[in-house]
Amino acid sequence: MRPLLELKDLHVHLGTLYIIQGVNFRVHEGENLAILGRNGAGKTTLLKSIMGILKPSKGSIKFRGRDITGARLHERARMGIGYVPDTRRIFGSLTVRENLLLGAAGIDKKIIPERLEFVLKIFPDLAKLMNHKARNLSGGQQQMLNIARIIVNPHRRLLLVDEPTEGLSPLYVKRISEAFEVLTREGVTIILVETKPLLVKRITKRYVILSHGKIVKEGDSGELFENPEIMRRYIGVEMRGG
Amino acid sequence: MSLETLIVAIVDGIALGATLFMISSGLSLIFGLMGIVNFAHGSLFMLGAYIGYEVFSSTNSLALGLAAATASMSLLGGTIESGLLKRKSGDVLGQALITIGVMLLLDRTAWIIWGETTYKWVPDSLKGVIELGGIIFYEYRLFLIAFGAVIAAAVFSFLKYTNYGTIIRAAIEDREMVEALGIDVRKTFTITFILGSGLAGLGGAVLVPWLGVYPTLGITYLLYAFAIVVIGGIGSFTGTLAASLLVGVTQQLAAYYVPWLAEATIFILMLAVLLLRPEGLVRG
Numbered sequence: 371m372r373p374l375l376e377l378k379d380l381h382v383h384l385g386t387l388y389i390i391q392g393v394n395f396r397v398h399e400g401e402n403l404a405i406l407g408r409n410g411a412g413k414t415t416l417l418k419s420i421m422g423i424l425k426p427s428k429g430s431i432k433f434r435g436r437d438i439t440g441a442r443l444h445e446r447a448r449m450g451i452g453y454v455p456d457t458r459r460i461f462g463s464l465t466v467r468e469n470l471l472l473g474a475a476g477i478d479k480k481i482i483p484e485r486l487e488f489v490l491k492i493f494p495d496l497a498k499l500m501n502h503k504a505r506n507l508s509g510g511q512q513q514m515l516n517i518a519r520i521i522v523n524p525h526r527r528l529l530l531v532d533e534p535t536e537g538l539s540p541l542y543v544k545r546i547s548e549a550f551e552v553l554t555r556e557g558v559t560i561i562l563v564e565t566k567p568l569l570v571k572r573i574t575k576r577y578v579i580l581s582h583g584k585i586v587k588e589g590d591s592g593e594l595f596e597n598p599e600i601m602r603r604y605i606g607v608e609m610r611g612g
Numbered sequence: 613m614s615l616e617t618l619i620v621a622i623v624d625g626i627a628l629g630a631t632l633f634m635i636s637s638g639l640s641l642i643f644g645l646m647g648i649v650n651f652a653h654g655s656l657f658m659l660g661a662y663i664g665y666e667v668f669s670s671t672n673s674l675a676l677g678l679a680a681a682t683a684s685m686s687l688l689g690g691t692i693e694s695g696l697l698k699r700k701s702g703d704v705l706g707q708a709l710i711t712i713g714v715m716l717l718l719d720r721t722a723w724i725i726w727g728e729t730t731y732k733w734v735p736d737s738l739k740g741v742i743e744l745g746g747i748i749f750y751e752y753r754l755f756l757i758a759f760g761a762v763i764a765a766a767v768f769s770f771l772k773y774t775n776y777g778t779i780i781r782a783a784i785e786d787r788e789m790v791e792a793l794g795i796d797v798r799k800t801f802t803i804t805f806i807l808g809s810g811l812a813g814l815g816g817a818v819l820v821p822w823l824g825v826y827p828t829l830g831i832t833y834l835l836y837a838f839a840i841v842v843i844g845g846i847g848s849f850t851g852t853l854a855a856s857l858l859v860g861v862t863q864q865l866a867a868y869y870v871p872w873l874a875e876a877t878i879f880i881l882m883l884a885v886l887l888l889r890p891e892g893l894v895r896g
Binding site for chain 2: 421423442443444447448452453455459461462463464468469471472473475476519520523
């Protein structure tokens with residue numbers, strides 16, 4: 371089966387820093403992948419390179435069999451890749467509705483109402499905030515908008531999600547986790563950078579661990595829970611219970 | 613200091629602010645969206661004034677002169693963006709140097725054509741004065757306030773209610789994220805340049821019946837516009853509007869009461885804002 375995403379010998383520099391040092395992996399449709407690693411391992415840089423925000427210095431990226439290494443950011447988004455950044459880069463001066471409509475740019479206008487209904491079903495908290503400026507939302511609400519803005523577009527087939535639950539209360543973590551489960555059922559594939567074991571276990575099937583820009587370990591996500599030593603040793607996360 | 617003088621100064625200040633808004637809003641949008649410090653913006657303002665004057669005086673029509681100034685500067689602005697600046701996409705310094713070159717070229721050309729004379733033309737229908745509550749106002753300055761309000765409302769509606777406007781507002785905040793949603797932001801650059809240049813041309817032309825047009829008009833108002841953009845907050849429509857009115861009123865009050873300080877008031881205001889609120893009066 372043709373992989374949805376394929377990275378071959380990817381190298382990325384940030385100025386003089388050599389961040390990603392030859393990463394290879396394949397992700398098939400529906401095979402959600404967790405990217406784990408300590409701070410500074412290169413997880414965010416890797417996601418940004420797949421999205422087209424950063425240019426690799428060497429190697430190739432294929433999406434649905436097509437080489438997208440040289441494609442521009444907006445072109446990759448139109449091909450079906452969505453990026454949920456860790457810093458909730460919502461448009462603060464725009465209303466929640468305007469943020470969502472920007473996310474729906476390029477789709478058939480007739481289906482916009484049903485797509486809005488779809489995201490508001492996943493994140494009902496946003497329904498009553500549609501005319502509020504996004505900057506006035508709480509951190510959890512902003513993160514929901516950050517995700518909703520991407521998934522309102524039905525053409526997204528691959529989501530690159532960077533630490534979506536960072537700093538959020540358990541209630542919002544639960545909401546976001548449920549949202550990813552719905553999306554997975556809808557056929558969206560997720561690459562998740564996350565350190566919360568619960569989310570990794572619920573959302574992903576496989577994992578790779580990055581260290582100093584290289585993949586040092588990979589396997590089935592369930593294995594992480596059978597062998598908590600992996601999380602402690604490679605990521606510095608102590609797991610207790612689920 | 614009579615109440616009458618104070619009211620007249622404030623009304624004149626609002627009229628001046630309405631004109632300043634037309635030049636500053638385009639400059640602010642262009643800088644906020646594209647990161648380009650457009651040094652040619654003042655020259656478009658000046659050239660709009662000269663073209664406005666020529667059409668006013670040959671047709672005796674204010675509307676035709678304003679339309680000609682707006683259309684010609686929109687066209688010129690669009691040409692500068694798509695013909696010159698696009699070639700240096702991503703090179704902010706290169707683009708700034710291009711706009712300096714265009715400024716020098718336009719200013720020199722205008723000087724060769726029109727010389728050092730100050731040209732002024734006032735429409736017959738707005739030549740008079742109006743007495744309201746015992747205070748006498750110039751009709752044209754009241755017209756400027758009403759006209760400025762209409763233009764501000766039109767720009768606001770474009771930014772608020774059109775797809776392009778929403779994209780421009782979002783891209784001023786975070787261009788990369790707009791592109792990550794699948795939108796080619798570069799396509800909005802030409803539209804923004806056309807809009808900003810047209811507004812500058814209109815602002816220059818509408819000022820002719822009050823202050824006239826002369827060779828240093830462009831550079832003078834470019835400096836004012838830079839200061840207003842800093843005071844209002846870069847890329848902020850409401851900030852630019854508020855700062856234009858604040859600067860216009862402050863300058864006119866100074867002109868009436870402390871004339872020796874009038875020219876400096878705008879820069880004093882800018883320094884105060886930079887010290888107390890560096891992000892400008894209005895955020896986003």
